[in-house]
Amino acid sequence: MILINFIKVACEMSEKIYIGVDLGGTAIKVGICSEEGQLLHTYEGPTEKEKGPDTVVGNIEKYVRLVVEQSPFEWDQVAGVGAGVAGFTNVKEGIIILAPNVGLKDLHIREILEGRLGKPVKIDNDANVAALGEAWGGAGKGVENCVCYTLGTGVGGGIIINGKIYQGFSGMAGELGHVSVVPDLEAIQCGCGKMGCLETVSSATGIIKMAKDAVARGERTSLAQVENIMAKDVFDAAKLGDEAAIRIVNRAAFYLGKSMAATAVILNPELFIIGGGVSYAGDILFDEIRSVFAKLTPEPVQKGLRIVPATLGNDAGTVGAAGLFL
Amino acid sequence: MILINFIKVACEMSEKIYIGVDLGGTAIKVGICSEEGQLLHTYEGPTEKEKGPDTVVGNIEKYVRLVVEQSPFEWDQVAGVGAGVAGFTNVKEGIIILAPNVGLKDLHIREILEGRLGKPVKIDNDANVAALGEAWGGAGKGVENCVCYTLGTGVGGGIIINGKIYQGFSGMAGELGHVSVVPDLEAIQCGCGKMGCLETVSSATGIIKMAKDAVARGERTSLAQVENIMAKDVFDAAKLGDEAAIRIVNRAAFYLGKSMAATAVILNPELFIIGGGVSYAGDILFDEIRSVFAKLTPEPVQKGLRIVPATLGNDAGTVGAAGLFL
Structure with a gap:
């Protein structure tokens, strides 16, 4: 009614x-x-x-x-x-x-x-x-400058400047999943052909790969019992205290936070919005992202800046x- | 007349x-x-x-x-x-x-x-x-979206979007010298308090520090004969084939190119302009920057993008x- x-x-x-x-x-x-x-x-x-x-x-x-x-x-x-x-x-x-x-x-x-x-x-x-x-009707309502990460199969990005999508010179702006953040010695190749892209660690695909690798290496982890590991299984295991799972979640969060620190000094947004399936992990992911971001970002750029989950979902x-x- | x-x-x-x-x-x-x-x-x-x-x-x-x-x-x-x-x-x-x-x-x-x-x-x-x-009357004339690095005592940055300076949420946008690019094990502390900022390696100050460190370590280099090493001395030595000097120049260029690759996937600019005293080094610096950038940037973002020296000087x-x- x-x-x-x-x-x-x-x-x-x-x-x-x-x-x-x-x-x-x-x-x-x-x-x-x-x-x-x-x-x-x-x-x-x-x-x-x-x-x-x-x-x-x-x-x-x-x-x-x-x-x-x-x-x-x-x-x-x-x-x-x-x-x-x-x-x-x-x-x-x-x-x-x-x-x-x-x-x-x-x-x-x-x-x-x-x-x-x-x-x-x-x-x-x-x-x-x-x-x-998200910027218009979701987590970013009322905010003019924000940056959105969508953590799904890949890592998608979108930059909102003055309430509009920023396209860049040839419409390629905001390809945030392809910022290279993983150091050479740990880097794996991304679907885009380059090494160490954010997408290789902070997407659902990246998280699943890290989990399967941990199981294959014979690490003691409850994930060894899961038949077809999904990102949600890794987060659930981490919440129950599984050490390997915690390490994987922290690694995904670390490189996202590090990459956001670079984006922040370049763009000085008011808000980071994190959405997509992986973001449903909640505090276990966001706490670590915020902690890494705070460590790696100069004080004046952090001032007034918030990191929030998306609210509109699908x-x-x-x-x-x-x-x-x- | x-x-x-x-x-x-x-x-x-x-x-x-x-x-x-x-x-x-x-x-x-x-x-x-x-x-x-x-x-x-x-x-x-x-x-x-x-x-x-x-x-x-x-x-x-x-x-x-x-x-x-x-x-x-x-x-x-x-x-x-x-x-x-x-x-x-x-x-x-x-x-x-x-x-x-x-x-x-x-x-x-x-x-x-x-x-x-x-x-x-x-x-x-x-x-x-x-x-x-530079965007209005110099190297970027006619270009709407460009990013400018000024390599001097520090590394300054400026982002031009639609022909205007992009300020960001609190006027801190374009602090390009404070993108963290140097891996932890090699990182030194920046004036901003954070570790591994671009400014620590690609500024005149960073280049001079690397040169002095090389001399102090007892490396065989012509720079050992220079009383008060300036960035220009390092570039001059590199041009004459001094191996330590070449390594230092390549390192400054590598992290600049790497950092530009991140900026490129985020902002998708048409043009990078590099100015400031260090940029007078010319080809020895620009060739390496362009080569690193090409290696680390996804193909579609490179398309049509140019990296040029500033033209207006002082x-x-x-x-x-x-x-x-x-």
Whole structure:
């Protein structure tokens, strides 16, 4: 009842609504956002990437129309449709260059969707869009300059300057997972081809690899009993006092904190937001990150700076995609 | 004659001129800039910091008025006066918080100068202002996003985004000399209190320290014959094939290149500009920096990115200070 009232008030108060599309390999999540970054209504349907690009694009259109139909809003109120894509995007031209998980390549998605929907369309990659979502309607609400790390299969990054995604010269800014932080003697090769990238230690993949290595080395650890180790198993073991697991968590946290110290002296943000599956580990991860960061960052740069968990969870992409129209 | 004609043309063409003040411990350099970042006329006088803050401020006023009087421009054409200060500044409030080399502290310089000159005044620190000078009228002309390293006594940094100095949350952005890059086992303490900062190896001070350490360790090097080793001596020896000197130069270049690789994945700039006394070393330094950077930076971020020496030399501060009014 409260929600219905809230939505009614929102309908009357806000002339415009923004639609965010989170285009993933399995599902397409669509959401309606108010001008204040509030997620008001959502819809989710299968991507059906196996049926090819035409079906995927058709599904986006279908779900966007459906989410509005099922909501108390009118199609005329839609001021824009933003989409976040897991892959390489050309933001200026509105092209998906390569999104292997979604089966799309060299797709002029903006042009196509604008033609089909009759609304302005904007796109960006998923890490940037998640950062914008958190900055607009999540942990960074009200903050102008923040940096977002998404700790998932890889380590994604997004930089928000003056409330907008900072793209850099060629749209490659904020590739925070590829800052080289691990010293040569301990470094392993990253998927990007370089050695010692943050992503090799602070992602779920990195944590799982360290755990499997520990088991393979014959370390005494409860993880030896786990059949298919996931990052969550490592955090659970660490919380129960497993020494090998604690060491792995601390190593992931150490290089994240060290890398954040470098980012902080370069960008002097007000806020670091840490999201993604790995961030659900909570205090055991954040306490160590904050402690390493405090040790490695000059005092004046630390002043007033906060390190917080993301708050939107899986909605960050939808909210941020809508936020592309800010 | 050509210069006079040029200035005459500039007087007629450009309605407005901007004055830049480079406030140093020994001298105050003042320059008139066109709206295009061309340095048209300069004046230099002693700071006289030993006579106290009132004299220093009085000298700034005097030299600003003098440079206009001695030029073909009229006082009415002056649209603003910018000042770069070696020290901590509060850009928003126009306050010099602490400039030990100039003997100034907690000085509301903007308010004072605006009262005396009757012109709008802006201030910033010397590294930011030098970066802006290079971006506006020097090596970065026409480039929107660039990052500037000034290799002098310390390592200064300045980040230009969309043609403007990027300040960050509390005005501390671009402290590039304090990115921690040296591994723990080799790290020495920086003036900022942290370990392994770039400044400890890639500044003139760092290079001199490495040279003195090599001599003290009894290494076979021509530097042992030099009484008071300067950074230039190390570069000269390296150019003549001195092995210890080459190692020192390569180490300074390695950590600069490594640190630039981190900055590149974070900021994705179009251009790195390297200035300051150490940068005069030329190819012996730049070749190694470019080689290390190429090795440590993911391919897509390198694409289109250039690493170039600064071109304005000692004028960067004056030009950049005038550029604060862009």
